[in-house]
Amino acid sequence: MIITPHMADLWLTHCNPEHNRVLSDTVYERYARAMARGEWRTTHQGIAFDTTGKLLDGQHRLKAIKLSNVSVEMLVIPNCLVETFDVLDAGHRRQAAQLLKIPHRVIVAAAARIIGQLYKMWDPVTLFDGFYDTKATTSDILRAVAAWPELVNLAPLAAASYRAAGINQPTHLVVLAQAARTEYADRIEDWANGLISGANMDQKDPRLVLRNRFFRDRVLLGTSAGRKSSYNLIAKSWNSWAQGKLLGTLKSLDGEGVIPVIGTEKFRPLQPEDVSRIDGI
Structure with a gap:
């Protein structure tokens, strides 16, 4: 017509x-x-x-x-x-990111591809480095965002950390979202403040060590090609910071798998009946 x-x-x-x-x-x-x-x-x-x-x-x-x-x-x-x-x-x-009427929707959708796969919210489709689902469906991604509202809430901190120090946004956001469900959630704000300012920290402060690592290898770690390595580096740094430990060196090793965020050992992967109860966004 x-x-x-x-x-x-x-x-x-x-x-x-x-x-x-x-x-x-x-x-x-x-x-x-x-x-x-x-x-x-x-x-x-x-x-x-x-x-x-x-x-x-x-x-x-x-x-x-x-x-x-x-x-x-x-x-x-x-x-x-x-x-x-x-x-x-x-x-x-x-694209899923175009359907999310939220700030930072691109990094939230990217983080949802990771966290949905980590917690087995759908069957693997096409994984990058055994870690990031490159072809998760739009419905899958929207369900993951609905199941993890922490992704939306903490996206501004991930974005600010990227602007200040080049910390990979989606992988950082996934670490923060998981940390927010643990007993260490109250440490997130100080963690982010240190990453953003980089001031008045011990040379072995995990936040400063992570900042320095991303400054040194920003070209690789800030891109999708370094996604799994960046996730493991962030998780290791967060784990040390959450426990009040200093960190001497920070490395991502071949064959080490995906580093769990401290406190998430109590989590269980979402079951199909859980996902079915989640309303899409």
């Missing part, structure tokens, strides 16, 4: 659910330029609504129609099952 700018505006205003992903300016502006130049072509990718009349797919295309002020012919499909939302892969792939 022909979708006019006015029609696109009405659908975006009244039919677009709040939980839809965050719009990408780059994407809809690119679409709008193509429409304004008359280069947009009708394909199988169009607009989809669920059985309640809510928009499932196509908000970027509708935004582009509104922006370009050009009427465009598109396929419009009503009465789609709501369950199809998580597996849609339209012109601009729907």
Whole structure:
């Protein structure tokens, strides 16, 4: 059908659910330029609504129609099952981070891929270094975030530590989220303050040792390629700090596996019945 700018505006205003992903300016502006130049072509990718009349797919295309002020012919499909939302892969792939309407959503989603795998919230799909699930589904990631609200609450500390010292954000966030459920949770604030300031600390203070290690190897440890190593270094430093111990050297060793966060030995992996009770975000 022909979708006019006015029609696109009405659908975006009244039919677009709040939980839809965050719009990408780059994407809809690119679409709008193509429409304004008359280069947009009708394909199988169009607009989809669920059985309640809510928009499932196509908000970027509708935004582009509104922006370009050009009427465009598109396929419009009503009465789609709501369950199809998580597996849609339209012109601009729907990512979990785009569905989280929270600050620091990118690092929260990345951390959820790690913590969900650590606690066996889903079957392994594609692991990086036996540690990070590179292809966890959108639903899996959203469930992990719902199960671990500490990821959202502590993300600002992970972001501030990265800005101050280059500490890898997702892996740091996973360590902090686990620590928040242990008897050492009250030490998190001082831990973060030391990482951020780097001032007035003993040379063997675990926070200063960790800062220095990331400053030295920031290029590797601050990237996804050094994700498991960075996690183990952070966990070792946190474990020493939580117990009030000094730390002489800090190394990540081949074959050492994933270092457990102190206090989490009391945790049990989430069971299927636990996950089924968690509402998605």
